[in-house]
Amino acid sequence: MTWAVAKREILVRSRTKVFRIITALLVVGAVAGVILSAVIGGGDGDNLPTSTIGMVDVDPTFRPQITAAAVDIATIDFTDFASVADAELALTDGAIDVAMIGGSSDGTELVWDQSVRFDNTAAIIRSAMQQDAFAANAADLGLGADELEQLFTPPSTSERFLGEVDDADGVRTFVALIGIVGTLFLIQVWGSLVAMSVIEEKASRVIEVLLSHITPRVLMTGKILGLGVLALSQAIVILGGLLVALLLIRDIEVPAGAWSSIPLILGCVITGFAFYSAAFGAAGSLVSRTEDAQQVMLPVMVPLFVGYMVATASVGNPDSTLIKVMSFIPFTMPVTLPLRAAAGALALWEVALAFAIIIVGTVLMMRFAARLYEFTLLRTGSRIGWREALWLARGASV
Amino acid sequence: MELTIAGLQKRYGDVVALQECDLHVSSGELLGFLGPNGAGKTTTMRGILGLVSLDAGSITWDGKPVGRDHRRRIGYMPQERGLYARMRVHEQIVYVGTLAGLDKAEAARRADRWIERVGLTDRADDLVEELSTGNKQRVQLAVALVHEPELLVLDEPFAGLDPVAVSTMTEIMLDRVADGAAVVFSSHQLELVQDACERVTIIAAGQTVASAPVAELRERSDHRELVVTWAHARPHWTPMFESTEQSSTLSPNVTHFDVPRGLDPAIALADANAHGTVVGFSFEPPGLDSVFLELVGSDTDNATVTSP
Numbered sequence: 001m002t003w004a005v006a007k008r009e010i011l012v013r014s015r016t017k018v019f020r021i022i023t024a025l026l027v028v029g030a031v032a033g034v035i036l037s038a039v040i041g042g043g044d045g046d047n048l049p050t051s052t053i054g055m056v057d058v059d060p061t062f063r064p065q066i067t068a069a070a071v072d073i074a075t076i077d078f079t080d081f082a083s084v085a086d087a088e089l090a091l092t093d094g095a096i097d098v099a100m101i102g103g104s105s106d107g108t109e110l111v112w113d114q115s116v117r118f119d120n121t122a123a124i125i126r127s128a129m130q131q132d133a134f135a136a137n138a139a140d141l142g143l144g145a146d147e148l149e150q151l152f153t154p155p156s157t158s159e160r161f162l163g164e165v166d167d168a169d170g171v172r173t174f175v176a177l178i179g180i181v182g183t184l185f186l187i188q189v190w191g192s193l194v195a196m197s198v199i200e201e202k203a204s205r206v207i208e209v210l211l212s213h214i215t216p217r218v219l220m221t222g223k224i225l226g227l228g229v230l231a232l233s234q235a236i237v238i239l240g241g242l243l244v245a246l247l248l249i250r251d252i253e254v255p256a257g258a259w260s261s262i263p264l265i266l267g268c269v270i271t272g273f274a275f276y277s278a279a280f281g282a283a284g285s286l287v288s289r290t291e292d293a294q295q296v297m298l299p300v301m302v303p304l305f306v307g308y309m310v311a312t313a314s315v316g317n318p319d320s321t322l323i324k325v326m327s328f329i330p331f332t333m334p335v336t337l338p339l340r341a342a343a344g345a346l347a348l349w350e351v352a353l354a355f356a357i358i359i360v361g362t363v364l365m366m367r368f369a370a371r372l373y374e375f376t377l378l379r380t381g382s383r384i385g386w387r388e389a390l391w392l393a394r395g396a397s398v
Numbered sequence: 399m400e401l402t403i404a405g406l407q408k409r410y411g412d413v414v415a416l417q418e419c420d421l422h423v424s425s426g427e428l429l430g431f432l433g434p435n436g437a438g439k440t441t442t443m444r445g446i447l448g449l450v451s452l453d454a455g456s457i458t459w460d461g462k463p464v465g466r467d468h469r470r471r472i473g474y475m476p477q478e479r480g481l482y483a484r485m486r487v488h489e490q491i492v493y494v495g496t497l498a499g500l501d502k503a504e505a506a507r508r509a510d511r512w513i514e515r516v517g518l519t520d521r522a523d524d525l526v527e528e529l530s531t532g533n534k535q536r537v538q539l540a541v542a543l544v545h546e547p548e549l550l551v552l553d554e555p556f557a558g559l560d561p562v563a564v565s566t567m568t569e570i571m572l573d574r575v576a577d578g579a580a581v582v583f584s585s586h587q588l589e590l591v592q593d594a595c596e597r598v599t600i601i602a603a604g605q606t607v608a609s610a611p612v613a614e615l616r617e618r619s620d621h622r623e624l625v626v627t628w629a630h631a632r633p634h635w636t637p638m639f640e641s642t643e644q645s646s647t648l649s650p651n652v653t654h655f656d657v658p659r660g661l662d663p664a665i666a667l668a669d670a671n672a673h674g675t676v677v678g679f680s681f682e683p684p685g686l687d688s689v690f691l692e693l694v695g696s697d698t699d700n701a702t703v704t705s706p
Contacts (some may be wrong), residue, residue: 001496001497004493004496004497005497008485008493009519010484011489012482012484016484050527200482203482204480204481204483205476205478205479206481206482207480208444208447208449208474208476208478208480209474209476209494209541209542210480210494210497211447211449212446212447212448212449212469212472212474213494213497213498213499214497215466215471289632320502377449
């Protein structure tokens, strides 16, 4: 029976134009964002800075050596100038980063604008020239290419880091933050829909027909299940579009650390949605007109936003007592726990406890909502205050 | 199957909705549930469906308190119609059918059948919000009937219906009764109730004031309706017996009196004959509408009794 209710929610919501258009827009937006970032950020996907060297009287055969020296550091463009004056003018205009002037007996001269921060370009040129000089000197000494290579083979080293600060940590925090923002939006948007769905049924009085067949709890559970499945499906479609676009267009490599955060974030989204949906359902049952929805939904959203703000403010300090406490409270757990987990400051028992609390909290919240639903069902007209609601629910259990 | 309601009480704060409501209906019976607005009909019906918590009294189904299993065998049509505006007619009926415990295929088959029965075959795939009030009401009836319940509880099923729809609705109700279902319905259309129902229960101010066959209630009345039809325009006639002339006479050669039950019709006829040529004479118990007014008192708060 619960599933029948859930299926109806899925069927009716998913075929509305609003749902389809919004889902399509979000997918298109995600893909477009990736394409846009690829265009703006340089199509080669290497993300290297580009430097332009103005050359006056420099042998063009020297260019490949500079390009080779810049590998993995920068992409180098070259522009030829007829005179030193022309090159200097381009330098002041910012058209080139460094001017390289050859042909003099004193060797090569490098010129750059003093007002511009010194960048790596000059060092790259020097390094290329050094290589060139080494090769020339080696030839003078009668060394062949093989010997030269032997001479410049660096000693083999291995590297080791102390402390836990590594890249994976940063990636995990980043993923956790995205997860938290996603959770916040999902709960807010889809939780509100649970409330609206409850209000619609009250306003249209279809509730009387429904409750003559099923209990309020079945109705509430089915509603949350249906909208939850739809919410997650939508999120998966959007994230899937984003991921495919990233992999195809930007050819990124997903850092290994990213995947390990997913199960926990998913757990937080699902339990958080279930818990908050029950709260939104309770909120919805307090009013009988959609116009009154906003004022009862606001108090439900406040703790979620507080949790979110504390979480974003605690990125550098994930071990504060405040966020620790909040990660165990069902109202704030979904948006705080992922951050603590990302910082690695979480024991397994803490995760288990946090989930246990929110699951129990969800069951209680569902009961509260169902009870309230039963009591407020046939009251139409004026809004029922939260205080009166608590009283009603308590009175019902006596 | 027998449904018995005894001593039902319900207060909403200071307002007493039900004081002492009794009602009884059994299989194969069509029961009219009458009362002025605010008398407690809807509260009683909601009580049967478990939609209100009652302060006192009992509702039993074959002697056992009505529970969830019984309620699955009830079809309910609420007074304020309740349908999903954004669902298609067929879908909606199937959905309620599955909630009532039918499997999907069976629910779909029955939905088809009831849609045809209420005359909405060509609108089966329309959204409910696209339908007229009358058609919505037909859908509402199909929703109440889809699981072919043993008891039908219909709260003002005729309100807002055109005569064609009224007759379809009545036919379907009588069909269900013939199939052995029990039907309770509330209505203000007393002429219709008088024709369709064998028995009625009347409540006023939360209390059952009468529960009896329509004929018996009419018979029990202290009044009789005396109607005399004259050959020509009605003469000026002040009867020699106690009487109240009814002003609602339509034809110019008909006189209509309200008289005590004990009056001998022969005396009345003789008196009439002394005043003109009588071509028609009737001496009958009053209609259900008059009986209703006698029982609930015409000055009851909010009492609005409408006869079509």
